[in-house]
Amino acid sequence: MKVLVIGSGGREDALVWKLKESQYVDDIFVAPGNAGTEESANNVDIKSNDLDNLLKFAQDEEIDLTFVGPEAPLVAGIVELFEEEGLKIFGPNQEAAQLEGSKVFSKDLMKKYDIPTANYEVFTDQEEAINYIKEEGAPIVVKAEGLAAGKGVIVAETKEEAIEAVKTIMVEQKFGEAGERVVIEEVLTGEEATVLAFTDGQEIVAMLPSQDHKAAYDNDEGPNTGGMGAYAPAPVVTDEVLQKTYDQILIPTIEALQAEGINFKGILYSGLMIEDREPKVLEYNVRFGDPEAQAVLPLLKTDLVEIAEAIIDEKLEEVEIEWLNKTAVCVVMASGGYPIEYETGKEIQGIAEMIKESNINVFQAGTAKEDGKLVTAGGRVLGVTALGDGYEDTIQKAYEGVEKINFEDAHYREDIGQKALNK
Template identity: 70%
Template sequence: MKILVVGNGGREHALVWKLKQSERVEKIYVAPGNAGTADLAENIEIEATDIDRLIKFCKEEKIDLTVVGPEAPLVVGIVDAFEAEGLKVFGPNKAAAQLEGSKVFSKDFMKKYDIPTAKYESFADAKEAIDYIKKEGAPIVVKAEGLAAGKGVIVAQNVDEAVRAVEEIMVNEKFGEAGERIVVEEFLAGEEATVLAFTDGETIVPMIPSQDHKPAYDGDKGPNTGGMGAYAPAPIATEELMAKVYEEILVPTIEGLKKEGITFKGVLYSGLMIVDGEVKVIEYNVRFGDPEAEVVLPLLKNDLVDIIEAIIEDRLEDVGIEWLNQTSVCVIMASGGYPVAYEKGKEISGIKEAEAEDIIVFQAGTDFKDDKLVTAGGRVLGVTALGNGYQATIDRAYEGVKKIDFADAHYRTDIGAKAIK
């Protein structure tokens, strides 16, 4: 079969890498892809949100299945548009994608269906938001309502910082339309975890739990990013806790959507905060996380095509999903200055030397310039190692990182440290 993967990040490289292992796959295209996907598939110069051109391409090339990686095309309704044209596509529809596309929708939804989350208020007026912050005090969390590439959440340690965040988002329009409304919520002190789940709208199959590292610097310091690394499985998500997540979060989410007349089919991402054994939802995403995909997909034993088709055809309950009994660690190598200002076009060397039997280098912000591999984004590479035991796997990942070089490369040195602790 012929497959189109939509997107151009590390997650999409991981999806292509996994899909290519299927004996059923004859050819993979990626729109628009990156230098890493070009090694495994054929990149097509069509942007992920150019739905009309993507549909035209799928019809001309007789694509059997389209797999949507990033959130932006899902939120604008790529699945609805493809289905209207009779094209097979993997991902939630526009109504379901509101869970990620609108933080106000998702918080109101959680409140309505008693899904545990932080106390919050939403605002369309900056002055009202600032008055509320001054009343509540800090630390406090300020979130742009819409999509902001993982950077629209500010954890403010004091009131002045929170006020500045409101002004940046609502007055200075740092995230454009995504900041027309904001959510201000209580700060939860605990440990984060991510639980991804496959679902066809009836059956829900949680994946191996993982833990992302959002802040830019060691010790969870600095501004939030799209993610500086991840590991799986996350030991904080015990069997007992996973049972709670299933019963108190995943099932009520899918059932609540059904009551709203919405069927969710695809990958549901629950970003969780664990406080004294209790679990609360920080955020929903409606697709594989990035970098979580880079640690979870390498542990999946099944043919991903089989799972995707079962979800589309409402028969996920027939698929027995299995996982490798190993650990997986991904360290993100970013451009110096990320997530604020950074330069592109720095030559990258050492990837072939880094890649070994148990190390995969997933490319994210990369491109070719004058036949040289160069940086083309904030998060450049995800160096993923597989192994037995956390320390050994962490060591392997960093061995890989040290073999790769580009000017001003920045990475955290403590990815996975919490697993050992």
């Protein structure tokens, strides 16, 4: 079959790598892709938000199955667009994608159906938001209501920081229309984890739990990023915690959506805060996480195409999903200065030699080809992912891989996976 992957990041490179393993896949196209996907698939010069041209390409090429990597096309309604033309596409429809596209929608849903999450208030007026912050005090969380590429959440340690966050979002409109409303909520404490789950709207099956590292610097310091690395499985999600996640979050979320007349088919991402073995929802996403996908997908034994088609056909219960008995660690190599200001166009060296020497995947994200050379073209550049037996072994492998890759001003955290070791 012919498969189309939409997106251009490390998650999409990981999807291509996993799909190449499928017995069903003959050709893979990626729109728009990056320098990494160009090596293993066919890049197509169509942006991921250009829905009409993506549809035309899928029709012209007679694409059998489309995977949507990023959230924006899902929120924009690409699934309905493709399905109306009889094309198979993996992901939730526009109504279901509100879970990520609107923080107000997701928070209101959780409140209505008693799904554990932080207490919150919603504001459309900046003065009211600022007065609320003055009354509540800090620390406190300020969120842009809509999509902000994973960067619209500010955990403010002081009232001044929180007020500045409101102004950044609502007045300066740093995140555009995403900042027309803000959600202000209590700070949850504990340890974060991600539980991705496959669902066909009836059945829901959790993937191996993972842990992202959102802060730019070691010890969870510095500004929030799209993610500086991940590992799986995350030991903070014990069997007990996972069962509570099923009973209190995953199943109730699908049932809540059903009660609202929404059929969610695809991937439900639950970002959790876990304290005293009690999980609460920090946020929902409606697609594979990035970089969680780079850690979780290499551990998946079952053919991803089989799973996707079962979900589309609402037959997930007929598929047995199996995992490797390994650990995975992904270390993100970013441009110096990310996530604030950074330069691009830096030559990247050492990937090919490193891959020859070791059983490590390098998933490319912000990369491009210039004059035949591989160069940086974004904030997060590479995801170096190692598989191993146990956290210590796998962490060591991943960082040995990182040390063999070079580009000017490369920045990466040196503590990815340490929380697993501490367990």
